[in-house]
Amino acid sequence: MSDRKHGVAIPARLVPFPASVSPEARASLARLVSEEGEPLNASYTMPLPEDHAGWMAVKAVADGQYATAVKGLAGTLRSSVETIQNGDVTIHVATPETMLKADFAYIDFHGGALVFGGGDACRAQARMQADQHGAVCYGVDYRMPPEHPYPAALDDAMAAYRHVLKSHVPSRIIVGGRSAGGNLAAAMLLRAKAEALPMPAGLILLSPQVDLTESGDSFQVNRTVDVVLPGSLMRNNLLYAGGADLSHPYLSPLFGDLTGLPPTFLQSGTRDLFLSNTVRMHRALRRDGVDAELHVFEGMPHGGFMGNTPEDRDLAEEIFRFVSRISGEASR
Amino acid sequence: MSDRKHGVAIPARLVPFPASVSPEARASLARLVSEEGEPLNASYTMPLPEDHAGWMAVKAVADGQYATAVKGLAGTLRSSVETIQNGDVTIHVATPETMLKADFAYIDFHGGALVFGGGDACRAQARMQADQHGAVCYGVDYRMPPEHPYPAALDDAMAAYRHVLKSHVPSRIIVGGRSAGGNLAAAMLLRAKAEALPMPAGLILLSPQVDLTESGDSFQVNRTVDVVLPGSLMRNNLLYAGGADLSHPYLSPLFGDLTGLPPTFLQSGTRDLFLSNTVRMHRALRRDGVDAELHVFEGMPHGGFMGNTPEDRDLAEEIFRFVSRISGEASR
16 A cells, blocks of 8 residues: 555535434534534634642533523423532432332433533433333433543542442443443443453444444544534543543454443434444454344434434334343333 | 525545544555545545446446455355256245254345445355344345346345245244345335235345435535445446336335334444435434434444444344344243
8 A cells, every 4th residue: 555545525515404313413513513504513613721829710601501492491390300419429319100120220321521511410411211111210410520530420420329239239230331321330330240240231332432442433523513513522532541642442342352241222313423433343242242132323413413303213112122122021 | 595595615624533433444445545635445435437438438337346355254154055047037945053043034235326236245145144134034136237137136135025925924024135136125115015925024224225316415525424325326226227117116115105114123333324324214214213323433434444343243243133023942
C-alpha cells in the first residue's frame, strides 16, 4: 500500500434527511441541524473546557438542559421513587404503579458522556424504566468527573449491584444502560466477574460507549452524519479516565474477556457515531459464547430519535420483549 | 422546515481504512481504491450501457471476471456437482464429500446485481455452499436480463423450489442468497406463500437487495464509502423490472407482508451500501412476528471482505451455526 493510499476520498455532499423513517423521526433530525445543514449540538459547536472550573460550568449548562427535559416528562411518570444513599453512591429506587414482574430488579445506568446526566435526570429515568417494565428500577446516580474521575463511577456501580443482590436473586436482575451507561453496565459486569459475584439474568446495551479509545470505523464514517453526537468525546473520556489506560477493559469493556456474561440486547442506528461500538461489542460477545442479539434502526442517530416516534416505541417494545423473555414472563 | 433545510452538510474528507478490522480486511479494502482514494469498481467508474448490445457486452466482461475468480477456487472445492435442467431453469446440484446434514437441502440464489453472476460462478458457489454446510446445495442459475427481464428469474426460483420440494420435506430446506440473491430468496418465499406452498425451515439474507427503489438511508450515507458497491444500481434494477413496479413486493420484498416467513438470518456491514436494506428488513420481519437475527460486521462493505479474512470466516461460522440450529444438528 503506497503512502498516499490511506483511505477513501469522500466528496462534500448534502446527506438528505432519510425518507425511510417516520415523519416524526425526520422532523427530530431536522430540529438538530442549522439552515445550512450543520449539527447544532453544543458539544460539536462549542469549545470544550480547559480546566476544572470550565468543566463545572459546562456541567451546569448540561444539567440545566436535562432538567428542562425532565420537567416535560414529569406529568407522564406514574411510578413512585425513593432516593437512598449507600456509602458513596446515590440510588433512585422507582416502584411502578402496576407491578408486572414480581421480585424483579432493573439496574439502570444513565448516559451523558460519563460527565453529565446525573441527579434529577437520572431519577426521572429510573421512573420511566419502572413504568416501562412494570418492575422496580434502581437508577444509579454514580459520581462523575471532574470531581470524581475513574474509578469512582465504577466503584459506585459495584456498590449498587451489591446492594441489589442483597434483596434479589441474580436470575431476577437485569442491568442496562444507554451510551455512557452502557459502558458502566458492561464494565461493572466484568469487574463483578473478577470479584466472583454472580452474573445477572441479562444485559441491555443501548448505543453503548464501550470503547473509550474511539477506534471504531463509525467514528469516521458517521462523523457529523450523527446530529446528536456529531464528533469525538475524547476530551470527556480523558477527563473520566483521570490518567487510567483508556483501553483497559474496565474503561473499554469491548476489549475485555466477555466469557460468562449473560444474554445481551444491543441497539444502535445506522447514523449512530457509536454504530461500530455496538456491532463490535455484539461480535465480541458472540465470539466469547454469549447469547447476544443486535438491533440497528434505520437512519437513527445516537440515543434514538429522542421523542415519541414510532421507531422509539418499536425499540421500547423490543427491550420489553427481551426483558420479559429473560424474566420468564409472557410478552404483552 | 425551511426550503434550505434538506439534510446534513458533510464536508469533503478522507475516511481512513479502519484500524478496527483485521489486516487482511484492511488490505482488501485498500485493493479496491485508487491512489487518490477513489473506488475502482467498474460499475462506478464505467458508464452503464444504453441498449441491449451494450448490456450484453458488459455481461460478457463481468462473466469473465467471475470466471477468473472461479478458476482460483477450483482447487479448493471438494463437493461434486451435477447440472440439471428443469423446464426453463438450470440448477447446479452440489453434493458434499462429507454429508453432515442428511436429507437436507440448501437452495442458493447467487448475487450479481440481478444481471450478472450466473453460469460457472453460480455452479462454483453451489459447491462452496455444499462444502461449507455438509449438505446438498441447489444453486439456482436463474434467467436474467437483458434477455429475460422480470418475472423470469422469479419464475425460475419458484420452479427450483417446487423441484426441491419433491425430494425434501420443508423442514429440511433452507433458502438463502447474497445481494440480488437475497432479493430472489425473499421474493420467492412471498410468492410461495401466495401460492400456498409450505415455507422452508429458514431464510438467509446476506446484504440483501430487498428494495429496488433504493429508498434506504445508506444509499446516501455509504455512497462511495462502500468500495465494493460505490453507488446506485438503479439502471440494473430498471433493466431487471422491465417495466414492472419496482416497489411491488415481488421486486422489493421489504415492502411485502412478511408474516409467516421462517426464521431468518440477516447480515450486513457498517460500510455496506445495503446496510439500510438489511436493517430495515430485519425490523420489518420482526414487526411481522418473524424470528429474525441481525449480524452487522465492522467496516465491512457490500458482500464481505471478499477473501479469506477472519471476518469472512466469522460470518461463515455464524451462518453454519444458524443452519445447524434450524436443521436440528449440533453446532461444531
